[in-house]
Amino acid sequence: MQPILKSSKLLNVCYDIRGPVLARAKQMEDEGHRIIKLNIGNPQPFGFDAPEELILDVIHNLPAASGYCDSKGLFAARKAVMHYSQQKHIKGVTLEDIYIGNGVSELIVMSMNALLNNGDEVLVPAPDYPLWTAAVSLSGGTARHYRCDEESGWMPDLDDMRGKIGPNTRAIVVINPNNPTGALYPESILKEIVEIARQHQLIIYADEIYDKVLYDGAKHTSIAALADDVMVVTFNGLSKNYRACGYRAGWMILSGEKRHAQDYIEGLNMLASMRLCANVPAQFAIQTALGGYQSIDDLVAPGGRLARQRDMAWEMLTAIPGVSCVKPQGALYLFPRLDPKIYPIADDQQFILELLLEEKVLLVQGSGFNWSQPDHFRVVFLPHEEDLKEALTRITRFLETYRRR
Ligand code: PLP
Numbered sequence: 001m002q003p004i005l006k007s008s009k010l011l012n013v014c015y016d017i018r019g020p021v022l023a024r025a026k027q028m029e030d031e032g033h034r035i036i037k038l039n040i041g042n043p044q045p046f047g048f049d050a051p052e053e054l055i056l057d058v059i060h061n062l063p064a065a066s067g068y069c070d071s072k073g074l075f076a077a078r079k080a081v082m083h084y085s086q087q088k089h090i091k092g093v094t095l096e097d098i099y100i101g102n103g104v105s106e107l108i109v110m111s112m113n114a115l116l117n118n119g120d121e122v123l124v125p126a127p128d129y130p131l132w133t134a135a136v137s138l139s140g141g142t143a144r145h146y147r148c149d150e151e152s153g154w155m156p157d158l159d160d161m162r163g164k165i166g167p168n169t170r171a172i173v174v175i176n177p178n179n180p181t182g183a184l185y186p187e188s189i190l191k192e193i194v195e196i197a198r199q200h201q202l203i204i205y206a207d208e209i210y211d212k213v214l215y216d217g218a219k220h221t222s223i224a225a226l227a228d229d230v231m232v233v234t235f236n237g238l239s240k241n242y243r244a245c246g247y248r249a250g251w252m253i254l255s256g257e258k259r260h261a262q263d264y265i266e267g268l269n270m271l272a273s274m275r276l277c278a279n280v281p282a283q284f285a286i287q288t289a290l291g292g293y294q295s296i297d298d299l300v301a302p303g304g305r306l307a308r309q310r311d312m313a314w315e316m317l318t319a320i321p322g323v324s325c326v327k328p329q330g331a332l333y334l335f336p337r338l339d340p341k342i343y344p345i346a347d348d349q350q351f352i353l354e355l356l357l358e359e360k361v362l363l364v365q366g367s368g369f370n371w372s373q374p375d376h377f378r379v380v381f382l383p384h385e386e387d388l389k390e391a392l393t394r395i396t397r398f399l400e401t402y403r404r405r
Contacts (some may be wrong), residue, residue, distance in 0.1 A: 009140075013132055013134045013137045014137075016349070019303050019349075019368065021352050021364075021365075024356060024357075025363075027252050028360070033360055034360065035360050036362070036387055036394070037362045038382075039380060040221070040319045041382065043240070043382055044246065049074050050238075050243045050285075051235060051242060054285040054288050055285075057285055058282065065284060066279040066280075068277050069277045070277065071277050072095075072096070072098065073277070074100070074286075076287045077251075077283040078095045080289075080290040081253065081286065083096060083329050085224075089222070089225035090234065091228060092124060092228075092346075093254075097254040097255060098254075099251060099252050100251050100277075100283055102248040104209050104235045104239070104250075104251075104252070107235060108207070108235065108284075109231055110271045110272065114140075114267035115171065118140040119140075119141075120168050120169075121141060121170065122138060122141055122142075122144070122173060122205075123144050123173065124173045125178070126143055126148065126369075126370050126372065127363065128173070128369055129175055129179045141170075146164055147158045148181060148183065152334075154178065154183035154326050155183065155185065156174070156189060158192050158193070167405075169202060171204070172202050174207070174223055175304060176207070176223070176357050177220065177331045179333055181333070181335045182326070182327075182333055183326070183328070183329065183341060190221060190226055193278075193279060195400070197227070198229065200228075201262075203231045204223060204230060204231070204232045204233070206222065206223045206224060206228065206232055208222060209235060209236055209239060209250070210240050210332070211241065212241040212337070213241065213330050214329065214330045215307055215330065216329065218330065224253070224255045231288075232255050233253070235252050237251060238250070238285060238289055242285070242296070244289075246286060249279065305335060306332070306381070309381045309383075312381075312385065312388065312389065312392075314327050314328075317336050317392065320342060320396050321342065322339035322341075323339070323399070327395030332380055333378050333380055333381070334381060337378065338376070338399075340373075340381070343375070343402060348366055348367050349368075349375065351374070358401075359393060359397065359398045360394070361391045361398075362377045363378060363379060363395075365377055366378070
């Protein structure tokens with residue numbers, strides 16, 4: 001029989017967060033092993049339940065949620081997103097500028113599919129949340145990775161960004177707060193990115209899904225608030241700020257100069273209507289969430305559970321010889337560096353697999369985030385303190401034996 005091959009469109013598409021090492025971990029679990037998982041930013045399994053008011057409102061509205069809704073989403077949900085964009089000082093957003101999706105993930109793919117022709121280029125950070133690179137590739141485009149600079153707290157290297165702009169560049173992706181680095185960008189950097197987009201007529205895609213997951217009293221600025229004359233597409237949702245990843249409720253907001261983008265917007269509308277609408281029951285949680293229930297604040301405030309876990313994980317990691325790490329100001333992750341002189345790793349996926357096999361701790365390798373050197377990995381600091389401590393003790397032990405090899 002003829003082999004059934006995957007589409008050639010998938011040849012350059014890669015999403016290693018749920019890749020082969022996770023498959024091996026699942027197999028080990030089936031064999032009865034207990035794995036400590038520091039690999040996925042999914043708060044609920046670690047006791048970070050969604051706010052009760054959200055859950056109750058979804059239950060309350062379930063009987064009215066069994067039909068399709070408008071392709072762009074429920075009126076009340078979009079109205080709440082509109083008000084949220086006003087609070088974030090994003091000007092001129094109307095209901096028509098808001099699209100509700102099955103998580104931000106669906107909208108990322110949709111926004112790239114509607115934009116890119118073969119050969120078009122998009123500036124994507126390195127390291128990145130790899131769905132961005134994957135979505136660009138799937139849409140026939142090429143991700144040109146601009147470097148984020150570890151030495152300067154993982155800030156985007158703007159000269160590198162400028163240097164990678166060519167005649168086929170269409171857009172810049174900005175992930176702020178950043179996954180995997182935890183960096184939070186100051187206004188000065190955001191303004192410079194807006195200036196670059198302005199000069200080269202690029203759209204800015206701003207993934208701000210962690211905009212409330214902020215430590216040490218930090219404040220978040222939406223890049224769209226700084227860019228009235230540049231088109232910005234801002235992404236956010238319930239997955240992280242409201243700990244409701246499984247509801248698959250996200251949104252995107254078009255703002256800034258859009259008059260020249262009517263054809264693109266028609267494309268977006270067509271893709272939104274082709275998938276009929278996003279999951280309706282979860283949309284009933286959006287108004288409730290944005291209407292003031294912000295209990296993530298307690299978790300990230302000094303002494304809150306997430307803040308304590310970030311501190312502990314950072315302290316334990318940086319106490320390991322040859323390991324350095326920028327302390328995250330936002331999000332749920334640490335992205336430590338292993339000094340290559342002390343840890344001469346050739347293949348970081350193999351390194352992560354060995355850690356899994358020897359110590360039953362699951363991480364994701366840096367190359368899974370389009371980081372080109374095999375010298376980083378990502379740690380999710382969601383597990384309860386004792387599990388997190390145990391995992392880091394095992395990582396410490398694994399690295400100690402690695403050094404003696
Ligand atoms: N963007 C970033 C930066 C993320 O880290 C994630 C999930 O981890 C997503 C988007 C996907 O979010 P959603 O659950 O809304 O699809």
